[in-house]
Amino acid sequence: MSSNSNVRRGVRSRPRKVRGVLLRGLSLLLPPILTVVILVWVVNTVETYILEPVELSARQVLVWAMADVHEAPPGATANDNTLVIDDRPYARLSSGQYVPTHVVDWLRENVPNESIPSTGNELYRLYVEQRFLQPQIVIPVFLCVFVLFLYVLGKFLTAKIGGWFDWGILRLPIVRKVYAAVKQVTDFVFGENLGEALPAHYKQVVAIEYPRPGLWSIGLVMGEAVQDVNAAAGEACVTVMLPTSPALFTVKPVMIPQSKTHNINMTIDQALQFIISCGVVLPPHQLAVDAAAAASHRKNSTEGKTK
Numbered sequence: 611m612s613s614n615s616n617v618r619r620g621v622r623s624r625p626r627k628v629r630g631v632l633l634r635g636l637s638l639l640l641p642p643i644l645t646v647v648i649l650v651w652v653v654n655t656v657e658t659y660i661l662e663p664v665e666l667s668a669r670q671v672l673v674w675a676m677a678d679v680h681e682a683p684p685g686a687t688a689n690d691n692t693l694v695i696d697d698r699p700y701a702r703l704s705s706g707q708y709v710p711t712h713v714v715d716w717l718r719e720n721v722p723n724e725s726i727p728s729t730g731n732e733l734y735r736l737y738v739e740q741r742f743l744q745p746q747i748v749i750p751v752f753l754c755v756f757v758l759f760l761y762v763l764g765k766f767l768t769a770k771i772g773g774w775f776d777w778g779i780l781r782l783p784i785v786r787k788v789y790a791a792v793k794q795v796t797d798f799v800f801g802e803n804l805g806e807a808l809p810a811h812y813k814q815v816v817a818i819e820y821p822r823p824g825l826w827s828i829g830l831v832m833g834e835a836v837q838d839v840n841a842a843a844g845e846a847c848v849t850v851m852l853p854t855s856p857a858l859f860t861v862k863p864v865m866i867p868q869s870k871t872h873n874i875n876m877t878i879d880q881a882l883q884f885i886i887s888c889g890v891v892l893p894p895h896q897l898a899v900d901a902a903a904a905a906s907h908r909k910n911s912t913e914g915k916t917k
């Protein structure tokens with residue numbers, strides 16, 4: 611009898627072992643896959659909404675600055691494939707326009723699979739795109755200019771230009787609602803590192819009992835609650851943002867009495883890492899806290915609120 615039960619337990623344990631091995635393999639495979647997916651999404655977004663419009667604008671500017679297109683001069687015939695204008699050789703296109711010979715020769719030599727465009731503007735678009743706007747040129751130049759722009763903007767012009775930009779955006783009927791909310795969140799998240807002049811009590815990571823007593827959630831204090839909630843609670847309340855993992859874009863704002871929030875000894879970056887990793891990544895000082903230290907921390911937190 612006992613031998614049969616041992617056999618059954620052995621049979622049952624095998625699927626568990628296999629499942630455990632598969633889960634360990636999945637835990638090793640998912641982080642790089644998710645990292646690559648997020649990076650690809652970021653690259654595609656930057657390329658679609660920033661790089662392509664910048665490249666299009668740069669191409670238009672270069673074409674406008676470089677275009678050297680001449681109409682057929684009086685007396686020229688269709689057989690005049692080349693002309694000398696201002697001591698420079700020009701080649702005739704199928705539309706009858708003339709462009710510098712060296713541009714046509716460069717395209718024929720370096721882009722043999724492309725047919726020569728019929729008009730001067732189309733030819734210069736192709737010439738600029740193939741010679742000056744190749745990815746190996748555009749991407750490094752774009753990154754350098756973009757980083758320099760961010761540095762100059764953050765170092766010298768943030769206050770003045772930011773004030774003008776906010777003044778303009780906040781007067782648009784529909785956009786101002788979304789912009790104001792997004793700006794408040796970005797100022798809060800990046801304010802810790804950028805030294806934004808945010809109130810100190812708005813830079814806190816707290817734990818609250820949510821969604822029911824006994825279950826704790828980590829959130830970020832965003833500001834004060836609305837006056838009606840303060841009146842209903844009979845004490846000062848705060849608005850706590852509860853991000854979700856693995857995407858932080860889905861958040862739930864919760865208004866809760868300040869006395870029911872418990873300060874957590876974490877920075878904002880550490881709290882976001884904790885949330886994104888689904889609780890796996892903890893700051894070193896939070897890994898091992900004995901009961902006495904935890905009680906002391908709760909006592910200090912309570913005393914700080916009563917003051």
